[in-house]
Amino acid sequence: MATQLSELETQLEDLRAEGITAIAACQTLDELEQLRINYLGKKGKVSVVLGAMGKLDPSERPRIGALANEVKKALETGLEETRTALQRAQLEAQLQSETLDVTMPGVYHSQGRIHPLNGIIDRALDIFVGLGYTVASGPEMETDYYNFEALNTPPDHPARDMQDTFYLPDGNLLRTHTSSVQIRYMEQHQPPIRIVAPGRVYRRDTVDATHAAVFHQIELLAIEEGLRFTDLKGTIKEFLRQMFGDLPVRFRASYFPFTEPSAEVDLQWQGKWLEVLGCGMVDPNVLKAAGYDPEKYTGFAAGFGVERFAMVLHQIDDIRRVYASDLRFLRQF
Incomplete structure (x- = not known):
């Protein structure tokens, strides 16, 4: 049982490190959402690890549950921080592209006339x-x-x-x-x-x-x-x-x-x-x-x-x- 416990702990720690790295490298909100599903979804990687808790001794399960909650919280924190940063960058890019330079000459459109x-x-x-x-x-x-x-x-x-x-x-x-x-x-x-x-x-x-x-x-x-x-x-x-x-x-x-x-x-x-x-x-x-x-x-x-x-x-x-x-x-x- 100790071996099984150790393996689950190692897998959870690896998922935390892997997930935080992947989240930090994310470039778009769509990619970020896909990472959230891959790690924290119902069929995500964390859920897969937790599915093996049934093989542990009942006395060991709280330890894995607590660690899993820490991993989830760490990943959720990383997702939220990256989401905020991406949204801010997206807004700044939009503002930059839509900025009107009032010093530039206007675009002339000839006015129509009634025949x-x-x-x-x-x-x-x-x-x-x-x-x-x-x-x-x-x-x-x-x-x-x-x-x-x-x-x-x-x-x-x-x-x-x-x-x-x-x-x-x-x-x-x-x-x-x-x-x-x-x-x-x-x-x-x-x-x-x-x-x-x-x-x-x-x-x-x-x-x-x-x-x-x-x-x-x-x-x-x-x-x-x-x-x-x-x-x-x-x-x-x-x-x-x-x-x-x-x-x-x-x-x-x-x-x-x-x-x-x-x-x-x-x-x-x-x-x-x-x-x-x-x-x-x-x-x-x-x-x-x-x-x-x-x-x-x-x-x-x-x-x-x-x-x-x-x-x-x-x-x-x-x-x-x-x-x-x-x-x-x-x-x-």
Whole structure:
């Protein structure tokens, strides 16, 4: 028994020396945790030695138990001291790496700017939303029905000549106006409705300083019982007041196939009358196409080109500048 006792004491002392050396040499917290498991875990080296205590005389077991507790305490002390040192070193390294030298020049990131067209769209939508309108959208590739027929423009209607566009092999086309959004919205909603529809449209216009084959429109539509032309005029005047300021506005009789009566709206800008948008009361045929009763409901609609507003408000001399992506031009806004 004495031999067995001596062997266990030797093993425990060896484990203490071996463990303390290994712990002191540890470089990371993960390695330290693995050492703790190897020495002090349920299946660790100290537990293995203590498992042999059953072969000792009962009178000798307290001696081994006391020594084992000393070894455990020594290893635990070493683990705690090394853990504290590693954590401190880790924190210092992190602080060192994240230190900001306020004397160094800053890293410059160029600030983005809102494109003049997006700026006009955002500004107009803010005004109409403030007037109680909901923003609606629709597809840019349309059917002939939504782009023309439902808007009181049958295949033989002469107004189609003013809106020639790009047709696709399947018979669809690129929309010539955002009025098609109005029809789609009306089919899915019942009056009263108030919507504003911004979006890109396409026409086979000859490109010059004031025309483009691709441009942007914003159209509004209001339908409910009892709407009159005076409601249309009040809405347009308030919109133009918020967009351009308190300037003289006039309405001139005009023609659109989907409104009756129709009008062009002019604004006195810098001493001259400037045409800014078209409008009118929704034609009864358009109401019928959407499933509305024209004897019960009336409505008004209006639309304008975003590019025209941008050119006026920003004094742009050529519409092609807003599409050229020239930073020398865009950085002015």
